[in-house]
Amino acid sequence: MTAIDVRQLTKEYGGSRVLDGLTFSLAPGQVTGFLGPNGSGKSTTLRLLLGLARPTSGTALVAGRPYAALTAPLRRVGALLDADAAHPRRSARDHLRVLAASNDIPAARVEEVLDRVGLTDVAGRRTGTYSLGMRQRLGIAAALLGDPDVLVLDEPANGLDPEGMLWLRGLLRDHAAAGGTALVSSHLMHETARYADRLLVIGGGLLLADQPLDAFLADRTARVVRFRSTDGERLAEALRARGHRAVPGEEGAWSVPGARPEEVGAIAAAEGLGVLELRAEEAGLEDAYLALAEGTGAHRGRQGPPAEG
Ligand SMILES: Nc1ncnc2c1ncn2[C@@H]1O[C@H](COP(=O)(O)OP(=O)(O)OP(=O)(O)O)[C@@H](O)[C@H]1O
Missing domain, CATH: 3.40.50.300 (P-loop containing nucleotide triphosphate hydrolases)
Known part of the structure; x- marks a missing residue:
């Protein structure tokens, strides 16, 4: 019930x-x-x-x-x-x-x-x-x-x-x-x-x-995965072939917006590519919640960010 x-x-x-x-x-x-x-x-x-x-x-x-x-x-x-x-x-x-x-x-x-x-x-x-x-x-x-x-x-x-x-x-x-x-x-x-x-x-x-x-949390945080691989270009190609965006950064690092680290890790493993670094860059939880509320104008009248310890 x-x-x-x-x-x-x-x-x-x-x-x-x-x-x-x-x-x-x-x-x-x-x-x-x-x-x-x-x-x-x-x-x-x-x-x-x-x-x-x-x-x-x-x-x-x-x-x-x-x-x-x-x-x-x-x-x-x-x-x-x-x-x-x-x-x-x-x-x-x-x-x-x-x-x-x-x-x-x-x-x-x-x-x-x-x-x-x-x-x-x-x-x-x-x-x-x-x-x-x-x-x-x-x-x-x-x-x-x-x-x-x-x-x-x-x-x-x-x-x-x-x-x-x-x-x-x-x-x-x-x-x-x-x-x-x-x-x-x-x-x-x-x-x-x-x-x-x-x-x-x-x-x-x-x-x-x-x-x-x-x-x-899974939907609204960890919006970007950063990775470095033994062959970044090939992993980027493999990610793109599966519908992800892979954006090159500095010193061989790549960013994959909207992905989860386990997805990138699995694709690297399937391609036989070494992963040197793989991490999710967390969007703040509070930010995710505020963005959700802002998006619909729900924050009309809100006075400053909520204080929290
Ligand atoms: N008895 C009432 N008469 C007129 N308006 C009311 C009454 N009770 C609530 N409201 C209005 O309804 C809206 C929602 O108020 P409510 O107290 O339910 O919000 P809340 O989400 O609990 O807010 P808070 O986090 O500040 O406690 C507000 O705009 C409030 O002014």
């Missing part, structure tokens, strides 16, 4: 179309990174999925149903949309206890998730005194409370320190390894590439990419 199923999802605000016929589905056992520049509609998609806004048209189903039709929804879908969901005067423990009671979740589970997110020592403190990273951890604890199969997390890495990011990666990988599904939005490509199996990229209201991470 698909865990998340979005069909022709369209959302307009005041006549302006934020999402335009978005369609994707997610199977269990995978972490899907949901990428797009600021304002591209990631949060809107997640809000529609969680029944917090109504689509102009189209459908968004979780566990086969609209979110609003789920009974004890916290047991099916864990969501983090807003790190400030807890009342600032309430302690983290009390916040989670109220949530647990409303979904028939035993109070003992509260202590388990507090431990899982590393907040046990501060669980009695008012959440108004928490740092952003601590509030994010509390939001993730709330998402985990019902031990749901599906996690929907909006920018969960926001405010986490490097150790927190590492912890989040482990949590997402463990969830997928146990057969769960996670849809995780971010505007940072590198961070997402560290935990995602699959990528959805949106921009301009449209789905720009829906691919396994490996395929996304």
Whole structure:
């Protein structure tokens, strides 16, 4: 069964179309990174999925149903949309206890998730005194409370320190390894590439990419292969005969745009030519993602490159 199923999802605000016929589905056992520049509609998609806004048209189903039709929804879908969901005067423990009671979740589970997110020592403190990273951890604890199969997390890495990011990666990988599904939005490509199996990229209201991470990387990085051979001219000829472009460079080096090193290596081997040097020149991952979004005008309104450590 698909865990998340979005069909022709369209959302307009005041006549302006934020999402335009978005369609994707997610199977269990995978972490899907949901990428797009600021304002591209990631949060809107997640809000529609969680029944917090109504689509102009189209459908968004979780566990086969609209979110609003789920009974004890916290047991099916864990969501983090807003790190400030807890009342600032309430302690983290009390916040989670109220949530647990409303979904028939035993109070003992509260202590388990507090431990899982590393907040046990501060669980009695008012959440108004928490740092952003601590509030994010509390939001993730709330998402985990019902031990749901599906996690929907909006920018969960926001405010986490490097150790927190590492912890989040482990949590997402463990969830997928146990057969769960996670849809995780971010505007940072590198961070997402560290935990995602699959990528959805949106921009301009449209789905720009829906691919396994490996395929996304293979398609968009390593755009040029450089080689030197015992007989560069002959290898260049053999490459051209197979539809590649081979461009001579300095000191006997050649460039093959758009090729993968294993293709060039295999052709050299088939021709019996020695390879002295063979390497893929990587186009930056962030560049590839930005180019994808720029190409469709999805970056309208983006202010400078995203900061990333
Ligand atoms: N309630 C609303 N009323 C009017 N416009 C809205 C509303 N919610 C979102 N929008 C608009 O929809 C567009 C998409 O916003 P959304 O928050 O979904 O983007 P996002 O991809 O999550 O961005 P970010 O990375 O900055 O969080 C924006 O232009 C935003 O101004």
